[in-house]
Amino acid sequence: MHELLADYLDFLHFERGLSEHTRNNYQRDIERLLHSSTQDLKSLTPQDIRRQIASLHGQGMHGRSIARMLSSWRGFFRYLVLHKGFQSNPVTGLRAPKAAKPLPHAMSIEQTNKLIEIDSDEPIAVRDRAILELFYSSGLRLSELVGLNMDRLNLQEGLVTVIGKGNKTRMVPLGSKAVIALKDWLAVRSVWLAKRPSETAVFVSQLARRIHARTVQTRINHWVIKQGLPNHVHPHMLRHSFASHVLQSSGDLRAVQEMLGHANISTTQVYTHLDFQHLSKIYDAAHPRARKK
Secondary structure, rough: OHHHHHHHHHHHHHOOOOOHHHHHHHHHHHHHHHHHOOOOOOHOOOOHHHHHHHHHHHHOOOOOOOOOOHHHHHHHHHHHHOOOOOOOOOOOOOOOOOOOOOOOOOOHHHHHHHHOOOOOOOOOHHHHHHHHHHHHHHHHHHHHOOOOOOEEEEEOOOEEEOOOHHHHEEEEEEOOHHHHHHOOOHHHHHHHOOOOOOOOOOOOOOOOEOOHHHHHHHHHHHEEEEEEOOOOOOHHHHHHHHHHHHHHHHHHHHHHHHOOOOHHHHHHHHHHHHHHHHHHHHHHHHOOOOOOO
């Protein structure tokens, strides 16, 4: 079996020209199969490979790592069928267990308020406060906020029209605090744009040009430190916080889906897990039979 592996590694080297690093990865994955199997390679069946998958999964290996290992095994057996007279590839059609999707990180209501409530009247701080309020008020993506134009903002009605993924347009309500913050910012914006009034972007730099996504991230990091928050906060976390907090208050998954601009409600359903975590904490703290000592 090890001679077959050595021949395969030579094939990867001389015929396919794969790097030493890649060949080492293949070797490590295939040796794991060879060491864990007591059968001859020719007698291995799909059921045997499934048992190997189940064993790896039971040992805590992530689905992505198992998928990589299956790919290594599949390539090895394909070589054996083509060049060594093996009758079949027992790995064909087998898939790794689906990897659990990590839950999005959301801030608590207290952390979010602390970040947004910037106590400064400096022009750049006024702009940043409006950015943060809009993120949290309406759940915009970073690209949607950066690409937002003045004609899409209706402060009188408290609405913002967003062009999201796939050029799909949706209307999202603005909270009263976001409206106030945006009005404050537009007063500053008009001063910044005195020499370049043709700019259509809602959020601009001090050079009166549309703000860059990287600048938004940098400014958020600035305020995270300034406001004494311990976590690394990125723009999407404010979107997650918006969705999680609205769902906690309303329980209306369809409304959250519409405001976030998700085409499929299954994408929005991840926030029900966050909501369940929130409810579990409340239950553990409040129910006399659930409290952890």
